[in-house]
Amino acid sequence: MPRLYLIRHGKPAATWGGHDDDPGLDETGQAQAEAARDFLMALPADERPSRVVSSPLARCRETAEPTARALGVEVEIDPGVGEIPTPANLAAADRGAWLKEAFQGAWADIQGDLDYDAWRRDVAGALVALVARGDTAVFSHFVAINAAVSCLTGDDRVVGFRPDHTSITVLQSDGKTLTLVEKGREASTSVL
Template identity: 40%
Template sequence: MARLYLVRHAKAAARFDEDPDPGLSEEGKEAAVELALDLEKIGPCPILTSPLERARESALPLANRWGIQPEVSAAFSEIPTPPEIAQQGIKARGPWLKEIAGQRFGTQPSLIRAWREGLIGMLKSTRSDTVIFTHFMVINAALGAATNDDRVVIMQPDYCSYFVFETTSRGLSLVSRGAEATTTVL
């Protein structure tokens, strides 16, 4: 059994429908340092991160405190944009995300269902306590897998909040929820 800490990245310098891969805002950088002070007590343990800049930058303060190098894993990237939406440009991503936020994974195209299955498979196969810096939709997918809830969005995880899961013989178990955002993301 492993304990997994899924951390939503700190506040980015731009919205997801303005920049495909922004770094952190100044506020986000400060929050990532504060988060590292809070998480420092649980490790050192492996750190995995999404390849997206905002997640990698959020992981750095903790990695530096522990003196380790985070491992980048595409499995923890944000939900993929279907090609027909991506072709319309970055501004189309926001309305698409808002539309699917009220839906269920079972009704999504195969690209989205495969993303979720791959993500959950990676989480279930993790064998040691691990901190994972990731995104809004990843946390929702993990939360759904742990609570047997097929909704795409279950809650609005706040920046730098972390959710604790354990791997079990039956899959994922939720240990504790992170903070919910005070403003609606989607």
């Protein structure tokens, strides 16, 4: 069965409460991206990803680049594995407070102009479509990874899992559904 390696981006140069809406990686994040590449390249040939997919945001693209270079492929950009959308009427400065509140509850309880429970199912659906084309490394975000894991485990909490930077969660597919093989490394994180 094809495998999907769901990797949280490396440590960004700024946090989601900072002034930069799309920060790249800091030095630690760059080292983490190289360590993720090394882990993926050390997999047996029949389990190694042949594709690299990333969220459109810089921290994910920069985390994906070392793996793509090692595999000799281009990073494919897919908004379906991107960051959770902020409500349209929310000021950028208020995103941090909105996220903190959202993280305390269930997907259906998130306040905004979007059905966030449907968004989490869309993230899982995007992953099913990606792995249908073979073993794939997907570089994504804390919330999107929680969305996928919550769908697979039936846990309706927005945060049921705390993937560390460059944590690698392994999923597999029978072509129609995803199965959680192994959660990635968890750590205390500044997201909460």
